[in-house]
Amino acid sequence: MSLFTIDEKLCERDGICVAECPAFVIEMKTKESFPTVTDGGETRCINCGHCVAVCPHRAISLARMSVDQCPPVDDGLALGEDQMEQFLRSRRSIRTYKTQDVDAETLTRLIDIARYAPTGSNSQQVQWLIVPTRDKVVQLTALAVDWMRNAIEEKNPIAEAYQMGGIVRAWDNGVDIISRGAPALIITHGPEAYPIMTIDSAIALSYLDLAAPPLGLGSCWAGFFMAAAGSWPPLAEALNFPEGHKSFGAMMVGYPKYRYHRLPMRNEAKVSVLK
Numbered sequence: 001m002s003l004f005t006i007d008e009k010l011c012e013r014d015g016i017c018v019a020e021c022p023a024f025v026i027e028m029k030t031k032e033s034f035p036t037v038t039d040g041g042e043t044r045c046i047n048c049g050h051c052v053a054v055c056p057h058r059a060i061s062l063a064r065m066s067v068d069q070c071p072p073v074d075d076g077l078a079l080g081e082d083q084m085e086q087f088l089r090s091r092r093s094i095r096t097y098k099t100q101d102v103d104a105e106t107l108t109r110l111i112d113i114a115r116y117a118p119t120g121s122n123s124q125q126v127q128w129l130i131v132p133t134r135d136k137v138v139q140l141t142a143l144a145v146d147w148m149r150n151a152i153e154e155k156n157p158i159a160e161a162y163q164m165g166g167i168v169r170a171w172d173n174g175v176d177i178i179s180r181g182a183p184a185l186i187i188t189h190g191p192e193a194y195p196i197m198t199i200d201s202a203i204a205l206s207y208l209d210l211a212a213p214p215l216g217l218g219s220c221w222a223g224f225f226m227a228a229a230g231s232w233p234p235l236a237e238a239l240n241f242p243e244g245h246k247s248f249g250a251m252m253v254g255y256p257k258y259r260y261h262r263l264p265m266r267n268e269a270k271v272s273v274l275k
């Protein structure tokens with residue numbers, strides 16, 4: 001089967017698919033020719049769907065992504081500049097949650113948006129683990145606390161750097177500074193050997209963080225949990241990833257108890273222009 005098909009009745013031979021293909025997979029031999037696959041194009045194609053998405057005439061389909069599987073962009077839903085600024089500036093790390101669990105459907109919906117985050121070479125290697133209840137979150141967080149107790153005992157410098165003594169004392173007094181009382185965690189994992197997994201995972205979780213508020217949810221990076229999952233075997237084992245996988249990031253998720261009313265200040269951007 002050909003890598004892509006062209007509907008010759010619809011194609012206007014404008015060359016847009018040729019110009020936009022990131023892997024030089026498509027060519028038009030002359031200005032009058034229809035697009036065809038370049039030499040070696042089949043192996044270079046990263047199946048990003050740019051050709052399908054950029055064609056204004058719905059004239060091209062990939063074998064693995066037909067034009068009918070790609071919904072049109074709804075211009076009516078586009079964010080204006082002011083909406084974009086408020087949306088991005090009003091995202092907050094949420095650290096106080098209602099006790100209510102988040103249903104599986106809502107967590108799945110969140111991931112179903114986050115999976116559209118960019119990935120290197122469109123590799124889409126990020127996988128997701130949902131920890132869906134507070135009980136489960138507590139069980140796993142207790143293992144992260146064990147990691148901290150061990151680091152303190154071994155006088156590991158990270159114990160002081162992360163102020164683990166205080167975090168462990170708080171836990172023993174019923175205060176959870178690691179998962180902040182969240183009713184759910186979403187953890188990313190993927191092949192340990194994949195060199196840009198950390199970056200792909202961070203972008204995917206950032207998408208998830210931004211997707212949460214319109215669903216009524218709040219989220220917060222779970223940095224301590226991430227560090228523990230990456231270095232404490234009992235926690236890594238409890239997460240039960242497939243062979244060769246490790247965790248690359250974790251996010252707390254739940255319904256925010258409080259609403260934020262203002263946009264806090266941040267440092268001015270330090271920018272230089274290369275001359």
Ligand SMILES: Cc1cc2nc3c(=O)[nH]c(=O)nc-3n(C[C@H](O)[C@H](O)[C@H](O)COP(=O)(O)O)c2cc1C
Pocket residue numbers: 091092093094095177178180220221222223224225
């Ligand atoms: C990689 C990373 C790890 C983080 N880990 C934690 C964490 O373990 N606990 C926590 O309460 N906040 C954590 N945060 C949230 C930051 O503290 C927060 O983004 C920062 O204070 C700014 O607040 P804002 O996100 O509301 O703008 C983390 C953020 C990032 C990007």
